[in-house]
Amino acid sequence: MGVRAVATDRTVYGFQTTRIVNSINAVVDELGYIGTTADSNDFQFLPSANLMIELNENVQWRVGVSKTMSQPEYTDLKVNGSVNLQDTSDIGYDSTINSTAEIGNPDLKPYTAWSFDTTVEYYADGGSAFFASLFYKDVSNFVLSEALTDVTIDGYDQLFDTTQPVNVAKGEVYGFELGGNIVFGDFGLQANYTFVDSEFENPDNNPLLENGFPGASKNNFNAIAYYETEKFSARLAYIYRDDYFQALGGGFDRASQPAFGEGAGQVDLNFSYDVMDDITLSLNVINLTEEDARNYINESTNFRDYVTRPRTIIASVRAAF
Structure with a gap:
């Protein structure tokens, strides 16, 4: 402490x-x-x-x-x-x-937050592990x-x-997370699910405070399937979040109203190979399926913008001396 x-x-x-x-x-x-x-x-x-x-x-x-x-x-x-x-x-x-x-x-005053979390972790034989956690955050002075x-x-x-x-007034964020890492020899699977909810104190019924905290999806899921040996590793990752509140609105025009992002999933790949003790080759493929992003205002039918996110491929060599 x-x-x-x-x-x-x-x-x-x-x-x-x-x-x-x-x-x-x-x-x-x-x-x-x-x-x-x-x-x-x-x-x-x-x-x-x-x-x-x-x-x-x-x-x-x-x-x-x-x-x-x-x-x-x-x-x-x-x-x-x-x-x-x-x-x-x-x-x-x-x-x-x-x-x-x-x-x-x-x-403006700085954001302050009191945070509480509690986690139980179970470690099984063979390297597998599982956890469950609860969390709560009391935030003041949100802008x-x-x-x-x-x-x-x-x-x-x-x-x-x-x-x-x-x-603005105080707000709360709370939720839980479940996850684990299951190992089968050189193969493994990591996964976790997180539920997040949030709300502002809103005694004046300000419509801009009705949607909770920006950036927080209620349902979030991540999974990684992997294969690892002494020299080679391969990982396939899937990341998903559902619709989320992007930003508090304000102002006098349509563009300043509360904005939301549409839920989507993304697939990434990673390969690495140790050519020798000090040299590693790696290949990263980000957003393999070229998942795009769609944003809206207030309602999903009220289109705001559409962002294309092309596949990104990164090849690299790392040497240690």
Whole structure:
């Protein structure tokens, strides 16, 4: 067990740009750049503890608890931003529509998380092993791009629609994992299944917080079939994840709404051969079946984009001296 103390002092430099835009958001005039700075600080205690109990010669029980932190992204901390003022002389000018501003937030706090996990491991004769684990994570200060209307900004006598990253309410991640490694002489099979669920505290029923944590698929499966000798090894891997929430939305246009990735599987191959003690040849084939990625907004029928991911083949020679 132990503890870390992390003190952070930040000074952020940037420029604020001001533009005049017409009714279709085309820039009519640049009003210049205003340099600005902002200071912030943070202090965190990060304790952790790990316990391993050998229940018998074949079974181990592990328990871990810790507090961790992660700094916000630099792009979210930026003090600079852009202010787009409406061109009042434009034929399409509408006084009921606010000007817009997109700004960063140098006062963002770091992500913090309390994590707990417990695992039971069973080691069988012949090198096989199996495990089952439970995990829970309590996360604070997640960053969301918040869109607000009728906002006042110092130095301007009008209202704005603004987009700015902010720290949102706490959230939870929890689930379980099952897996093992079965050995048959020189052959083997590794596999694991992970279930992950997550949710944010959402007392105000913010629709952007209804989909849980970005990047987490509920169902995840990995399997590797392998053959290994003293000089040669071959591995065939299959990786699958179902639909997952990509990013919290925010802003005022369609592209800023909550985005999702469609579930997919991928097959990879790896071969390696030790020509001699210090020289190894290897061949990696990534995404053998050329599985592509399809993304959507809110509903699977609301297409966002389609990403082709071609097969990648890497041949290499490694020498140790």
